[in-house]
Amino acid sequence: MNQKIGTFLDAILYRSPAQPLFLWRASRRFVVLAYHAIDDPNQFEQHIHYLVQTMHPVSLDDVLRAMAGGRGLPEKAVLLTFDDGDRTLLDLCRPILKKRGVPGVGFIVSGLIDTETAPWWDQVKELVRKGGSLTEFPCKNPEDLVRLLKRAPDDQRLKAIEDLQRTSGKECKPLPQLNSRELPLLESSGISIGNHSHTHPCFPRCSTEKISHEMYRSHEILTEALGHAPKSFAFPNGDSDERAVPLLKTLGYEAAFLFDHRISSWPPEEPLQISRVRVNSTTRMDRFRIILSGLHPAIHRARIAVGM
Numbered sequence: 001m002n003q004k005i006g007t008f009l010d011a012i013l014y015r016s017p018a019q020p021l022f023l024w025r026a027s028r029r030f031v032v033l034a035y036h037a038i039d040d041p042n043q044f045e046q047h048i049h050y051l052v053q054t055m056h057p058v059s060l061d062d063v064l065r066a067m068a069g070g071r072g073l074p075e076k077a078v079l080l081t082f083d084d085g086d087r088t089l090l091d092l093c094r095p096i097l098k099k100r101g102v103p104g105v106g107f108i109v110s111g112l113i114d115t116e117t118a119p120w121w122d123q124v125k126e127l128v129r130k131g132g133s134l135t136e137f138p139c140k141n142p143e144d145l146v147r148l149l150k151r152a153p154d155d156q157r158l159k160a161i162e163d164l165q166r167t168s169g170k171e172c173k174p175l176p177q178l179n180s181r182e183l184p185l186l187e188s189s190g191i192s193i194g195n196h197s198h199t200h201p202c203f204p205r206c207s208t209e210k211i212s213h214e215m216y217r218s219h220e221i222l223t224e225a226l227g228h229a230p231k232s233f234a235f236p237n238g239d240s241d242e243r244a245v246p247l248l249k250t251l252g253y254e255a256a257f258l259f260d261h262r263i264s265s266w267p268p269e270e271p272l273q274i275s276r277v278r279v280n281s282t283t284r285m286d287r288f289r290i291i292l293s294g295l296h297p298a299i300h301r302a303r304i305a306v307g308m
Contacts, residue, residue: 007284007286013286013290013295013299018295019290019295022298029263029266029294030079030263030265030266031055031077031078031079031263031264031277031292031294032257032263032264032274032276033078033079033081033276033279033292034083034234034238034257034259034276034278035080035081035082035083035093035279035280036082036084036086036280037084037088037281038082038086038088038089038092038096039088039281041092041096043281043283043284044281045096046285047279047285047288048096049100050285050289052100052102054076055076055078056076056077056078057078057079058074058077058078058079058103059079059103059192060079060103060194060231060232060255062077062103064231064232064255066267067254067255067267067268073266077266078292079105080097080103081105081107081234081276082104082105082107082191083196083259084107084108084109084112084196085108085112085113085177085178085196087176087177087178089191090178090182090185090186093191094189097189097191098189098190103192105191105192105194105232106186106191106192106194107195107232107234108178108183108193108194108218108222109196109197109199109200109236110196110197110217110218110221111200111217111218113177113178113183113225114177114179115177116175116177117174117175117177118173118175119200120199121146121149121150122175123161123164124142124145124146124161125143125146126172126173127165127172128142128145128164130168130170131167131168131169131170132163132164132165132168133167134160134163134164134167136156136160137149137152137160150202150205150237151202154202154205154207154210157201157202157205180221184226184227187226192231193222193230194230194231194234195215195218195222195230195233195234195253196218196233196234196236197215197218198213198218199214200236201214202237202239203235203236203239203240203244208243211243215233215244215248215251216247229251230253231254231255232253232257233248233256233272234256234257235256235257235258235259238259238260238276239259253272254271255272255274256272256274257274257275258273258275260275260276261275261276261278261297261300261301262297262301263277263297264276277294277297279291
């Protein structure tokens with residue numbers, strides 16, 4: 001959709017009679033925002049200002065205590081989460097949240113800690129731009145190729161990355177990641193650290209043994225770095241898998257999060273499958289407001305249902 005048209009439609013929806021109705025409904029539910037990297041700190045700061053003025057930001061501990069005690073959360077409760085552990089979580093997000101006293105949760109891919117290795121999907125896009133190709137995936141658009149690989153069996157995805165490296169004949173540029181000493185610093189600033197697997201595969205495409213390794217290895221690494229076990233988990237790519245649930249329970253996780261662009265009920269029907277709404281640091285304010293109310297997620301689901 002053309003950006004100007006999108007901006008126009010967002011403005012109409014924000015001012016429509018549906019927005020107050022959805023906002024009232026959301027105020028009695030539990031909004032969990034799912035960010036990734038902070039690409040636009042100025043826009044992100046506008047998001048935080050709006051949340052402080054109109055919502056009630058809560059911490060992960062607030063949520064866990066309320067679930068354990070069978071209590072309610074404040075009206076208009078919102079939890080901020082950040083997937084993958086991009087360095088901007090520390091360098092850009094942390095000072096903004098700290099200044100406004102807003103807590104958050106950072107879900108960390110443990111295999112990237114203390115490295116200069118880009119996440120696999122960024123490697124794929126870079127290698128395609130550098131001339132890498134795949135005969136079994138004749139797709140020239142890097143974003144489309146990432147989407148295809150997320151739906152492929154995991155061993156096929158891993159082989160595709162190797163083939164892209166071989167056919168491009170080039171290495172990916174270094175991308176500094178968070179180091180293990182910085183994770184406690186984030187927690188001391190109000191950003192809880194959660195588990196986001198070891199290498200971020202899509203669980204439904206993995207063997208049971210691979211899922212177990214991903215969860216146990218990341219749990220071990222994060223526990224060592226933090227000095228305590230993480231309490232929350234975010235499914236890679238938001239793809240829940242029933243095989244992971246008993247492992248989460250065995251490891252003592254109290255909450256796990258999806259990436260399904262829905263506002264969760266309170267209390268959540270399943271604490272190990274809590275819904276989140278997708279948002280970017282670049283999201284315009286009218287779009288941000290209709291995401292928070294649940295109006296945008298409802299329209300998004302309706303468009304999918306009719307095949308738009």
